[in-house]
Amino acid sequence: MLRYGFVSGERILRRGVAIVDTFAEAFGMRAARVLITARTAAWARTAAQSMTGFATSVIGCKIEAGIEAELLPQETPDGRPGVSVLLFGFDADGLRGRLVDRVGQTVLTCPTTACFDGLPEAAERVVVGGSLRHFGDKFQSSKVLNGNRYWRIPVMEGEFLVQEAFGVQKAIGGGNFLILAVDPDAALAAAEAAVDVMRKVRGIILPFPGGMVRAGSKVGAKHYKKMIASTNDAYCPTLRGRTGVTSELPEGVNSVLEIVVDGLDRSAIENALRVGIDAACRPGVVEISAGNYGGKLGKHHFHLHTLVADASA
């Protein structure tokens, strides 16, 4: 069962907010980075926004995705403004399928865009443009530049340029922390402050709407056998005192929000958690905690006290 706030020791205070001695438990995933360029930053964003919709949890959406960063012309392969998107799946083959679906529906279709691999160093590669080229009905052509094949697919607007293969690397999904606050406004203000600083960190995305999730879950359900996940009743403020609920919420906590972080590697998630937790320590926040499963399911553990100690150093 998912345990939030698994307390094993003392608390650290940061600006009056207690950092619980617990850890976030995260899982091994596979990630790809898609660079979308366009005539303007607005069109690149439009494609990226459509690409990363309905991509909050890998179980419900088959993929987790978000915008990593906006890119200046000097940061992109074709010298145009762009957006980099990170996509996370369980394995390389699943990720390949989702990339073909999503690039095909939201980038191929979108005016002025081109689409490039953003993990050129990754040894493992999956064919994306090499599948989408079939849309060109054998009218497509290709070029090899510096060892990479690029496809030029004729479309009504002109042509769509897409790289044949995309790098895939080992990555981590499910880094997280919880903001326990006196009321919903305080929780939201702290979570918004955290998201603002975390979005500046490269190598991570926050896959939930606006970067945060209010509907934390436990594995399975007590009352519905078929449900694979249900509300985390121990952390629901409206259920405090209800029969059958053992609340984990300290007195005075009336609203909780969670920030979920997926990252290309451990240090990217650590950087994001560290700045996010620091920003979330604001008036009206009582505790910062984290979600884990007792440490047995996910092999990546992020201890809040270690993160906070690094920030103070």
Place this chain on the structure above:
Amino acid sequence: MNIRGVHIEDTFAEGFGMAAARVVITATNLKWARIAALKLTGFATSVIACKCEAAIERELGPDETPDARPGVAALMFAIGTENLNRRLVERIGQAVLTCPTTSCFDGLPEAPDRVPAGRALRAFGDKFQISKVVGGQRYWRVPVMEGEFLLQESFGVQKRAVGGGNFLILGEDAPSALAAAEAAVAAMDGMPGIILPFPGGVVRSGSKVGSRGYKSMTASTNDAYCPTLRLTTDSALAEGVNSVLEIVIDGLDAHAISRAMRAGIDAACCPGVRAIAAGNYGGNLGTFHFHLRQIMEGVS
């Protein structure tokens, strides 16, 4: 027919019957309602690959929503009522249930056909949820960490909705076609009962059914309208047309699509545009035919 020097071709758009729902998302402010709506409607450009087509219909003022908070109305289209219900359950569950401060209401209260999407989502509450009936409608209060998520039990379904209304903008060059498409989208934005499901409302990759080169492809590039293939295929493009963009429109009924096409085509008749055309399959596949010259009558 000619509007400000732009030729309106004597052709029609061919649309298909679909089932549609209107989801009203409210939140503490418009920013959060929009955030939820964008996640709800992302990756929803075509029913074939995304299982539904969806987009924001318009923003709603506090005086237009059931709980008097700012909101956004989104329309979702799918093939068949049961399929639409599944898409509502998974997308509301992932994008609205999870999103701070939001509530979720049915935006088609008059529709006699209804699906129980909220009833499926209530189970996330693990029997801690409770319900109220107000004005004959059941609402669920699902406990979440932030507080509670309020959502309506059933959503109205418009069974006579139409997908695939469209028109093509034939431009002299890519910037002209894009400027005209952007003007058309701006004119149609917020019109009641319609959405433009593609990114930014525009699609550049029009397709034909099947493929000559690859047997397994169900759709491939519409080579007759690709300017770079003018010399290598049987081109439908007149001399001087070098870029084509399409606007695809889904609507709650044929009338809503006709009105949007009229406003969009009028706005797209800009300098640098040679002609307006439309996509059809000869009229044999779709029930709804939108004849451009009938729709634009009185504008030229």
